[in-house]
Amino acid sequence: MTDTAEITKQVKEIVVEHLGVEESKVTENASFIDDLGADSLDTVELVMAFEEKFGIEIPDDAAEKITTVKDAIDYIVKQKAA
């Protein structure tokens, strides 16, 4: 499995667990707030969960731009490649 595929899988798992939503709803284009019912605290919790899971730091200005599942995957893939 490629890194991107593995990261995608783990990001989706975190989103499913944290937001308590159906796995089928967690598409790459799904917006945490608009499509998955997250509130602002949920998005902070997600960012913290990503940081913990992937051993990275996501600064606030970057975190603000992570609004969809794809945003999160792209950011993490980029950080892990760097």
Added chain:
Amino acid sequence: MFRLDGRTALITGASGGIGGAIARAFHAQGAVVGLSGTRREALAALAEELGDRAHVLPADLADPAAAEALIAAAEGAMGRLDILVNNAGLTRDTLALRMKDEDWETVLAVDLSAPFRLCRAALKGMVKRRAGRIISIGSIVGATGNPGQANYAAAKAGLVGMSKALAQEVAARGITVNVIAPGFIATAMTDALSEDQRAALAARIPLGRLGRPEDVAAAAVYLASDEAGWITGAVLHVNGGMAML
């Protein structure tokens, strides 16, 4: 009513009069208590008095790194942290014209910055578990001011604003954040006063006596309990009627 069976609570400043009374009251209601403070011997003596369900967790909150480590230690010792009581505090009283930067900064660091760091660290677990109680011990002087206590009054007023902001941030997670603002409580500090001074103080209190640490502890038990689940961002004044706010 007001039972805390199986709950875990961290009380800072537990070696002091009010902190010790809160620890005893929580323990009597069935809670597991984490006793923090700088005086290890006093904490150990209190833990021994309480018997089981008591953990000694020394910390010097003047050290900015201590707060996060203390929450980690509390969660380690008790499994999780349900209730945080920010009680530790100190004073460096002097009229503002004579107040050194260090007097200001020390009081703000221990009485306001440390509670913020403790809240931030404790909230991580509470948010995940969708439950929690944070109680900070403020002071009547945070609302009324007091000559010689510009630093202390600022810190205690700051606790109120901070708690109201946090209360709104975490309300959706079932976590409540409140402040208890004691008036004049008989502790080691007031024991130093003369009989006349104490009488003069009591004359300013409609209920006619200084407060007891247990008066504050009872309010803390209430705010920590399930029964207070619909109260958040509040300031509970426990002052014998000295200031009716």
